[in-house]
Amino acid sequence: MINLARLSELLGYLYDMQGLQCSVHELDGKEIYSSKARSRYCDLICAAKGGYQRCLVCDKEGIAEAIKRKKPYQYRCHAGAIDTAIPVLLSGEAVAVILFGQLLDDSDIEEQWAKAQSQVAWYPNQEELHQAFYSLPRMSRREIKACYELVNACVSETRMELLTTLNDSENAQKLELYIANHYAQPLNLSGIGKALNMSVSRLCALAAGITPGMTVMRLVTARRIAAAQSLLKDSASPIRDIASRVGIPDYNYFTKVFKKEVGQTPSAWRKQQQQQQKYLNQQVNSQFEQQ
Secondary structure, eight states: OOOHHHHHHHHHHHHHHHOOOEEEEOTTSOEEEESSOOOHHHHHHHHSTTHHHHHHHHHHHHHHHHHHHTSOEEEEOTTSOEEEEEEEEETTEEEEEEEEEEEEESSOHHHHHHHHHHHSTTOSOHHHHHHHHHTSOEEOHHHHHHHHHHHHHHHHHHHHHHHHHHHHHHHHHHHHHHHHHHTTSOOOHHHHHHHHTOOHHHHHHHHHHHSTTOOHHHHHHHHHHHHHHHHHHHOOOOHHHHHHHTTOOOHHHHHHHHHHHHSSOHHHHHHHHHHHHHHHHHHHHHHHHHO
16 A cells, blocks of 8 residues: 555645645545645535535545546536546556645636536525635646646655565565575675675665664574574484585584574584473373373
């Protein structure tokens, strides 16, 4: 899912800088975020009997049309103001919709009011509504287009942030899989980077993303020690042979690394595991005898 919290933050900045009123909605029309309270004109409409329901229906229709078109949809709302619905697309599918508007274009304002008045004839105080209509912000068509390009830029920023996160996750999995398949071989940063077609700095960033403070070679070491533990527990192979089989042929160095990672030497850990297994076997046998 796209980072809606980050998107809302960016839209808030747009309001602070440009006074652009935006809201983010789920696909069913439910409002997730709004950068500012409605304009006075919209407040009057919504406060009147049945007005709010008219707004909800109009917003849902605009949202549905933007989702259908998969591109920005500009329209006159039920009360004559200009609104724009912008679908937030991820992999070609809408995941949310941004509404912005409550404004007028720079055409003759009397003509705009005449058209709007025919739609809001139900409102009880036409003079009050007339004055509020004239207080709506006015923009040229170019300015309106610029506004939804700015909103689109905010969407693109959060979309790229998500795609980068997804890409990092995929590459981290590739790194871990490569180590799992090659830990018994001699490994170093440059060799892993060449095999995965990634730079050393990229590999280091991926490792740190898996666990804070993690390094690529620590991932390698952890995988080798895990394999060594499995062999120590499930086989009678000499420790020196196990060290070589997991990619650490130097017996003394293997013992040192194992103790640092596990807290015990390989021989002490194996002995402890054997004792624990022997105890469990005795418990199981005792239960069978009782039955």
